[in-house]
Amino acid sequence: KKLMLQFTNFGKPTVVVADGNYENRNELLLDHQYNGVMLDLAQAKNTLERVFELWGRPVNLRTIVKEFDDHDIEVARRRDSEPEPTERGRLVRFDGMEFTEEDLDWEEVEHLAATEVDYDTKPEEWLA
DSSP: OOOHHGGGGOOOOOOEEEEETTTTTTEEEEEEESSSSOHHHHHHHHHHHHHHHHHHHOOEEEEEEOOHHHHHHHHHHHHTTTOEEEEEEEEEOOOOOEEEEEEEEEHHHEEEEEEEOOTTTOOOHHHH
């Protein structure tokens, strides 16, 4: 399933504009529509820099990240299995000078997680 998801939408994540006046500061808020595959945060940061150049104001990105507990990794290694990650909300912000990251409560990102995945997803413009 993970491999199939990486090729859905040609392996590109789906990111949508959530708010053009985030926290009433004329900042852009983007949401990553999380399908179980984490964003490459290094690439996401490069993209936020480019979006900042276009927007001219700070840019924020909400996403879901997977974290692994060291103990769980060790137990999985001993059992020759995959460790179970913990999914957490994350906000990545670029203000034109620096990046900041902060953890978000699950309630703030819960809507980003796919409840079911369609492996036959095609870009909407193909369907028009």
